[in-house]
Amino acid sequence: MNALLQQAPSWGNTLWFILAAVILLAVLLGFVTYAIYFERKVIGWMQLRIGPNRVGPLGLLQTVADVTKLLLKEDTRPKHADKALFTLAPILAYAPAFAVLAVMPFTESIQFADLGIGLLYYIALSGITVLGVITAGWASNNKYSLIGGLRSAAQMISYEVPLVMSVVGVVLLTGSMNLREIVEAQRDVWNIVPQFIGFAVFIIAAQAELNRTPFDLPEAESELVAGYHVEYSGFRFAMFMLAEYVYMFGMGTLITILFLGGWLPIHPALGFIPGIVWFVLKFSLYIFLQFWIRATMPRLRVDQLMSFAWKVLLPIALFNILLTAVVVSYQNGMF
Amino acid sequence: MSEEKRRPTPEEKAQAAAEARAKAEALRKLREQEEQGAEAAPPAQEEAQAQAADSQEEVAPVAKPVSEMTPEEKAAAKKAAAAEAIAKAKAAKEAKESAQQGDGASSAEGADAEAKAKAAAAAKAKAAAAAAAKAKAEREAGGSPADGGDDDAKAKAAAAAKAKAAAAAAAKAKAAQATGDGAEAAETPKAPSKNQPYLDKYVLRITEKFGKEVLEASYINELAKEVPTLVIQNERWHEIAQFLKEDGQLAFEYLSDLHGVDYEDRMEVYYHLYSYKNRQSLAVKVKTSREQSSVPSVMDVWNGANWNERETFDLLGIHFPGHKDLRRILLPDDWVGYPLRKDYVQYDEEV
Amino acid sequence: MLGLAKGLGYTFKKLTEKKVTHFYPDVPFPMPPRFRGIQHFSPEKCIVCNQCARICPTECIQLTGKPHPDPDKKGKIIDTYDINFELCILCDLCTEVCPTEAIVMTNNFELAAYSRDELYKNLKWLDDNNTNVREEN
């Protein structure tokens, strides 16, 4: 893929790009389908239910049926909604979530673009999602979605700060923003060990970034019914849903890369197992953690959420930077 | 019932309960017979019977709170007297029955004839003493939210005063008690309710302050677990309500229920008050006409009256002047008529 | 954090515990013997005493009788008997008052229909509804 990127643009390689993107999209859709299935199953099991089991064998086609239903639904739009923005919002939410995957190295060879500032690219693009959410909240002409939109704007912007701060430690350790290099730097020990504080902050902030329990305030179905996408249905709603899970995919990938050593095996002796398997394993672990938390936790209140971000997480993240900086300086012989 | 029954030891209690049951059984049989005979008898008679049975059944429930008493209080007291008490109670019941049949409205204030007055006074004294003791016991049993210490003392004093006032009759009653003979006890008509002294106290407090005319009637409602009931003049109700709540001795700080009843010739609003300080209930009724029904709002006295008054307005059309936000609560704002009125006609028959 | 961890531990333990889901439409749901389901009506037992119609709190029972075909016999026999299951609350009072157990409860409870009209059950339907009839009434 990198070789393709170096070539001069032509019809041929453009087609290749499109094809690769389509393949990635298909993989993603597959992931989303089964992430939802997995989520429902896991939460069901934890709640002593058996989860989806009626569509297809073991209920494996449940999500397919759901999505088909969503696609077949009538495209409704509230009467006084802002037409243009209402249409734009799901795209605005989905596109960056998809675009961030371009820089993710899934294994040594499977990567679309090896950017020197991959991490920065990710952070910059993922910040756009909030625009989609707030646009949706505004354009729907619904008070619940407005409140939901504003809540999520506040929340996502607030948590972006500790999220970014928490990875600075990793960047300091590695000395690079290139995701591939970050993984390679974890050959000896995964970042989760030296950067545990950063990892903890990142996990929490990521949870908030993804609007998932216990930070699912923008959607908070018991308060705001469905938050910013309360007026969306059918295909547009599917876009939001997709954005949410794709974003989760992105976040899972990032966490695996930054802290869990990407495609590296637990022990070099296990290196015969292909990197992609390791990657998927670690990644699934994170996804499982998501669902596990969702099955257990209640939701925070919005003011608690904000003060938690600014008064707890941010100081911890800053402290982590300081600590890492001191340690790194010490190792480099500055003291 | 006689006070002896109100403070038994647990074993006695069980025994008493069993006896009460047996008695109630007998009584019911009797009543059933009578009912067959006189299906169309005047309601007063039926009521009297039911009341008798009712208060008899009451024995067990009444006895219960005392189970929390300390052993000293359960005390020597009435153990020996238990048997005779039962006999007497039975006799008293019969007497009451006849008495009530005699004067259907005997429950109304001041209706007692001269002959009965004596006996009633005696009974009152007895009950008052018992009540005082019981109040004490209850207080000591603990759990009162508010400290009712000195108020309790006052109540006791009042009871004592009353006892004195009825001295002669009381003495006579005591004599009767001493002999403890069923035949003689039959002379004591109508065992007074355990709540009689409370009722007297309420009446006294209110008439002292507002004069006699504000009370249209006062009686013990035997059907409702002997709750003292006052019928209060519509015009003065608001200030009396205020007094009922704020007076140190009455302290009815809790409004349990409020609702209206359409009696076809009049409307009544029923209030059930409770005093956590004194652990006493009080029922108040305020009458109003059907055509222009209005009862002063007590929302500013008890905030809990707010929705209940709205509901009463909604369903019965009784207006509560002074209510801050009197509008329909259960039915839509544009509903026609007041459904709980007896002459209400559905405008939509199809439903 | 301890509370959160405890909670997570609890849910994790539940992950492998036995599930409580019933496979209802596939496996019929057994109801206890006293269950109050749709009534079964046996016309031969009915003496047209009207008690069920009178006790019904929602007035969902309508019945008519006709003279006994055998002129020697006194009394009536049932002609029509309808229960409107739009109204019926399955409160069990009709079966309680019936002196001859002509109307009894069954354990059948599936009443869903596509049309409201189907909820009017007539004598024949109620007579045919004779499976899982309740023993004790």
Place this chain on the structure above:
Amino acid sequence: MNQNILTTSVDTSSENGIRTEEMLLNVGPQHPSTHGVFRLVVKIDGETIKEAIPVMGYLHRGTEKLAENLNYTQIIPYTDRMDYVSAMTNNYVLCHAVETMMGLEIPERAQFLRLIAMELNRVASHLVWWGTYLLDIGAMGPFLYAFRDREMILDLFNELCGARMTFNYMRIGGVKWDAPPGWVDKAKEFVQYMKKELNNYHQLVSGNEIFISRIKGIGKFDTSTALDYSLSGVMLRATGVKWDLRKDEPYCIYDRFDFDVPTATEGDCMARYQVRMAEIEQSLRILEQALEQFPSEGEVIGKVPRVIRPPAGETYVRIESPRGEIGCYIASQGKDKPWRLKFRRPSFTNLQILPTLLQGESLANMIVILGSIDIVLGEVDC
């Protein structure tokens, strides 16, 4: 609709020149957290509630009006549908009122069955509350755990009276069914199971820091306010009043059993949560004793006249339902139908304090406070 809430004010005078506007938000009648068809019109400034007006009556069926044309036995099924989460206490309050008027004696075994049914129902009701409250706060798991355990109670009821929620179990003078063979043992088993499960509940939720931070100090009021607003049940006990009609005005046979009245003093949502959880424990205690002492034989319905005609007059009785003090007023004219029947519904009365509690709270707290009152809309609207 109140006119004054419809006017929202626009504030242009803020120092930085930002124009802010109050907003009317319609919460309900279809809203996940109003526990039925209940509507709250809230005027909000940002997420802060300025004023809240409850609107109800969507489930008003006119039970009291209907009852005037029904005889007493026929009313019992209607009471099932008032507080459908705890129908046994509703059954009982009506029967108790009529029995008080008529002076009926209830057989021992029937008393026990009634008490056991009511206490089981109290546990079931508190379980529903626990589950839905946690659901309101955003935790999904507890809801299903609570409902699984409640299901066991409903199964017990199903065996006892043939219905899971609308029991129609009690009759004037007793109960309809005797306990089926083996039922008491099953109930005993359940009590032991539930005791264990209750500890699990505490493990799962009670120590959860997020949960505690959500409910601590929220929706606070003191004893005098509670009394002023006629609050009862847990709402009152959570402010420190040790008052339980089961203990203080014993009915049925509650005086024979040993149990405590749990109270808390803070008067906030946390206090109410703790009191309710402790109440489950106490109910289990009562159940344990009652099932142990359950008489081996006896009648389940007393001698009752064929036509129930309470004497002319009126009565008002109150008992402790899981939600508070449920009362029943009957005005009788000596006929077989009540002249006027009125239920004092604890949900309705307890809800009165809501507008006051909501003032100045945030939207998220609104749900927490509303949930902690524990209303059942069937009862509010009657």
